[in-house]
Amino acid sequence: MIVRPGGDGRVDRRSVTDDEPNDSVIEIPAGLEQESTVVSVGRTMNRRTLLRTVGWVAAAAAAGVAVVEIVRRGTSSTVGVVTEALSFRRPSSPAPALAAGIHPNLVGLAPAVTPNADFFQIDTSMAAPDIDTGTWAFTIDGRVDHPLTLTYAELLALPSIERHITLACVSNDVGGDLVGTARWQGVRLSDLLKQVGVRADADAVVGVSVDGFTAGFPLAVLADGRDAMVAYAMNGEPLPAKHGFPARLVVPGLYGYVSATKWLSQIRLTTLADDVPFWLGRGWSADGTVEAASRIDVPRDGVAVATGRVDVGGRAWHQHAAVGTVEISVDGGDWQRVTLADSMGTDCWRLWSWSWDAAVGTHELRVRMIDDNGTLQDAAERPTFPGAASGLHTIKVDVRPS
Incomplete structure (x- = not known):
């Protein structure tokens, strides 16, 4: 069986008709309540087969198996689309629940979990x-x-x-x-x-x-x-x-x-x-340890904004060390602590936000992070080769009268 997920992570869908032989049915895997199973769904499906498919999906759900994209109804009176389906057991050790505050809800700031x-x-x-x-x-x-x-x-x-x-x-x-x-x-x-x-x-x-x-x-x-x-x-x-x-x-x-x-x-x-x-x-370094890094995502480099309150936000990461503090500097001035969103865990980035009282002029914003171990992000500029770029992300913002 070939399962071909597309770019969005979903497996291929195949158009079907209602003229399938009655003996073409889905086999319910033995021991479904215990085993993970890859299931091949037929290319055509009649109403009876659809009902058996729905029964299989219900059985899988009851058995604690996560079922991905099994059947989608089409425009006909019976069924229009069938998917070759992948099912896998729910994890023995699920991911810890994410807090509600992992994202500061700034317009233009990408999600905390990347699609x-x-x-x-x-x-x-x-x-x-x-x-x-x-x-x-x-x-x-x-x-x-x-x-x-x-x-x-x-x-x-x-x-x-x-x-x-x-x-x-x-x-x-x-x-x-x-x-x-x-x-x-x-x-x-x-x-x-x-x-x-x-x-x-x-x-x-x-x-x-x-x-x-x-x-x-x-x-x-x-x-x-x-x-x-x-x-x-x-x-x-x-x-x-x-x-x-x-x-x-x-x-x-x-x-x-x-x-x-x-x-x-x-x-x-x-x-x-x-x-x-x-x-x-x-020639790349044998030490592939991720280094501390931070980024300003909002506003974008080179944009124009109006005077007054400007929302600034971004993310910082140092996987397997965790983000402790993020700071921002305007025009080379004192470093100021930003507000960190809730942590997603030691191995995840952390989003942050800061409210800036912006005055007229062209300003330079720079960000840095300190991890939970007290290690300050390297400010020295270095190219990616042979082992990761370093330096502090800096943007320019043109602030104009309101």
């Missing part, structure tokens, strides 16, 4: 591969005692975690938009590594994509218990194709070039001395 369609995309591949989940599997091997291969159905059947995690690209410029936050669901990587038994001579984890791309990071990164996972869902939907369907690695606190292997085919326990991943072989 799948808006999430940044950086790949070496020209196009996302078309993967058949009926034959796809990934292997964990290398310097391990018990190599393990998991099919898609087997992966979905394992206990899973769900977390809000901010991901960032190392090539993001100061103030850039190559950063996003999503609710990811998948199998904890540390649990999988326990199953295979990592040998003492391994010091690195290298993910391999179906197209041969590799990304790797030190094994020691996982020693602090961070919620690294083999993810298969994003914001409650199957991974969109461009974001790694059917499974990818998500590692909080690391840039994607060392950790975010999409379209996963292998996790190799190895050493970085013997197994050099793609970007490290091209």
Whole structure:
């Protein structure tokens, strides 16, 4: 079966008619109350089949299985559209509930959780591969005692975690938009590594994509218990194709070039001395730790505003360290604390707002952050290569008479 999520994360829909043979029905998977299942829904459907489908959906919901985009009614008197459906168990460890105040409600400030369609995309591949989940599997091997291969159905059947995690690209410029936050669901990587038994001579984890791309990071990164996972869902939907369907690695606190292997085919326990991943072989730093950063999103650089109160807002991040304080300076003056929105967790960005009494003239606004450990964001300007840009995001605003 091939499931092809589109750019918005939803799987393909197929038009149907009402002339289906009566024996073409949906098979209800055995053990639905316990297992995760990938279900193929037929291309055509009559009224009887529709009723059986609705019954399957109800059974899945009662069993605690999250069902994604099963059936949508068309314009005919029976049913118009059927979707190949993906279902997966609700997470064993759900994401903590987000507070109501994670967004300061400023006009023009993007959501705290990035919609799948808006999430940044950086790949070496020209196009996302078309993967058949009926034959796809990934292997964990290398310097391990018990190599393990998991099919898609087997992966979905394992206990899973769900977390809000901010991901960032190392090539993001100061103030850039190559950063996003999503609710990811998948199998904890540390649990999988326990199953295979990592040998003492391994010091690195290298993910391999179906197209041969590799990304790797030190094994020691996982020693602090961070919620690294083999993810298969994003914001409650199957991974969109461009974001790694059917499974990818998500590692909080690391840039994607060392950790975010999409379209996963292998996790190799190895050493970085013997197994050099793609970007490290091209001179990028082996230390892919995300650095503290902050950004002004509202108002935009170069805009004109009227005198008086001007709402200023943005976001700051230092995954796996948490945002402690954000400060803003106008025209090189004293640093002033802004108001932080509610925290989304240690591995997420944090939105902020500030009310500015703007006077006529062209003004320069600059932002910085301090993480929970007291580390001040690096103000020294540095390019992205070989290991992330640094500097303080600065904008100019033209304030005109009201």
